[in-house]
Amino acid sequence: MQRSQTLQFIIASFIGFAFMLGGLSWISFEQISLNKEYAQLVEHTQSVLWLSEELISSMKDVETGQRGYIISGNATHLETYREGKKKVFARLDTLKLLVADNPVQLRSLRKIEAMVKEKIKYVDYSINTTSDSQPLELNVFEKGREAMDNLRVWITTFQSNEKSLLDTRVRSKTHGQSLLPIYQIMLAVASFTLLFISFYLIYSELKNRFKFQRALENKIEELNRSNTELEQFAYVASHDLQEPLRKIRAFCDKLLVRQKMFLNEDGQETLDKISASATRMQILIDDLLNFSRLVSPKKQELAYVNLNNIIEDVLSDFSEVITQKNASFSIAKLPEIKVYSFQMRQLFLNIISNSLKYTKEGVLPRINIEYSTVQGNSIAQLSSVHEDRFFHKITVQDNGIGFEEEYCEKIFVIFQRLHNRNAYQGTGVGLAICRRVMNNHNGFIFAEGKSYDGATFSIYFPITA
Template sequence: MYNSLRNVVILFAGSIVLLGMLSFSAYQEVRESLEYARSVEYMHIIQHEAERLGATVKELENCHKGYVYKQEAEYLNLIFASKEQIIRLLTTLQQRVKDNDSQLARLEAFKRGFRRHIAILNSSIRYTRAENKVDELAVSKSQIQANQMLRDLSSFQNYQKQLLSVRGMQKDQTDNQMSRKMFLFALFTVLLLLVSFGLIFSELRKRITFQDELERKIEELKRSNSELEQFAYVASHDMQEPLRKIRAFSDMLLIRQRAVLNEDGKSTLQKIAKSSERLQNLINDLLAFSRLVNKNAQNVETVSLDTLLSEVLKDLSMLTIEKNAIIEYDHLPTISGVSFQLHQLFLNLISNALKFSKNGIAPHITIRYRLLLGSKIFNIQEVKPFLTYHEITISDNGIGFEQEYADKIFMIFQRLHAKSQFEGTGIGLAVCKRVVTNHNGYIKAESVPNHGATFTIYLPNNRNEE
């Protein structure tokens, strides 16, 4: 599954890279197209100005002929305007092609011809004014010089057309290359996306199948748990009646036949009674545990842990006095929970602290409380760092245990000591674990042999829900 996800990520990354390259290529092509468009527009402007320059040269020559042949002053004004127009257009063209030496040379030749043409034109006009007739030789020279200027200008225009043609060919080649690149990039991108889609589809099918299988297993597990709960509860109840009869008949036999029983018989009946008592305790613990597992039996209410602790200490008062135990405790909070479960939690933990005490040393039990952020709780990965928790620690100075058994002790029927040393069914701490889990909390144990044990409970603060 992880390999498939990695392949999908790699393919998507490749697709993104190719799309990026495709986008960059498209950007480059658009930019080159814009540059080409600006260049072409610029060349067309130059061509248009060159055409205007040629037309103005022709107009100048026609005005010259009009004046010398008709001698009308209006033509002089037109000649002056045409001369100024030619100077402006020539200056503009020189500025536009300043980076092209060959075109500047052509314009320079046109400029020299224009000076000669103006000299001839001025001479012709002066002659006409002085002699009141036409200088045919000057008119002919002026026309020849105008034609030379037009040829120089035509050379300039032809070169511009060649530049435009070359630029167009380059643009076509670039467009073709770019089109092929973009086609290949697009093709590879589509192929990668199709493969990615295929992998994602395959992964989704696997996950759907896995989810369906998981849901089926969960339903089977729920059904199995329900059946086991019902079996444990019914079996425990069904065992109660014959067990009571065994205890009752053994007690009756021991009382009624005490005079005729020898010591061996009495000892046997006492063992039967003792074993029946242990079995009764085991059944009671199993019933209590089955009620914890059955969540339908849980009624959540507001519970004052101070009041609950007082009740637990009353229940254990005889054992506390018998052991000369000292129990210190802080003020405890009020929480939402199941009262009888929390009562069982404190009862089991404190009774264990009293039971697993050192010989000849009075038990000293401390119960401490504080409210803290989940980020301050370590070694429990499930804790949410931004929520607050009630931390309750129950410490004692008893016999303790090896830290390697800190998880094992919370499993049902797990014991670290022989029955002859300490009484019990091995269910007490399993019940504690179940109670804390039912309240969405956590419990951990820390201990050093002969240096006591500390049980720490973390219960979520009710205000987290506000």
């Protein structure tokens, strides 16, 4: 539970940092865009100020051309007048475009344009009068001068408004430029924090993995020692234990044959019990030997085996029991898979033995063996690790006495018996052998059953490419 909470905290932290980095990146991008916009506005305002200065300069050229022509009568001065006049109206048009989004400046510019036209009207009048060799009127000069003064006042007002706007935009630009490093520093700090956390988590995970690997290596070493001890036990069981056991059974047989008639009833019963116990001991040792051989399958070789052939051999071994109990079998076509042949025989021998052993009184045994392929996500007992894998599924279903649901796992524990040995023979090793066989094949075996309603054993072999 603690590990799950830690994982949730790590995921939540990374999501939080991701949103933080995204937010800071977006704010930085927006601020850069604003700074760019402020810079363009400042440049725009400076262009308006420069054009307004050029406008008044061009009007001075108009006045200069007028004055030179009136004084000298030389027509070359009219070129200056015409060029200045052309520039004045061109700059007025440009200024209209530049201040189109500013209603206040646009009204000022219209007033300036009216003053320009009024001034040029008086200039044109003076030039035409001079060209016609007519005397100039003083009041016309005075009105022209007043128009020029008014024009200067309006241009000064126009420039003052623009300079005020320029100051505002420069301050906004400066403020934006001062914020950008702060956002960039915050972004850098968040990035380095996330990098540090990522490094720490990766380092911790690797450290834990190395620790787990060392623990796993120690467990493997312990398991190897245990396997070695088990192999030694198997050797002792197969040689040192069986030899005196054979002698006990041999002497019991001799006594039963030669001396039983001389023993009283209590002595004969005791001798029978000794013989029966020796027989059970022999069966138990044989089962333990079979189990111990499955612990380390290194001496065996994997080979492709037809499971139908294996089952036929097993049924041949049980032919007398099958005939005696009049048992019927329904067997599907099973696959050919790569397995340890001997272990497959052990697997089906024990499962079918169980089905033939635990039958109901007065009911003919019926055993169905079916086959299909399934995906891991359809097997409720498997973890999510196996959900994408595919398996050969073999089910062995009988109509015997079954068992309570609570014993679904206990029956695979070695020496675990659900019934008295007087009612049903056995040592409680058979199904433990089945679980060991499936472990050796990276497979799984599960049992389902109901009391007096049969049992079903589901066997899953992984399908390899």
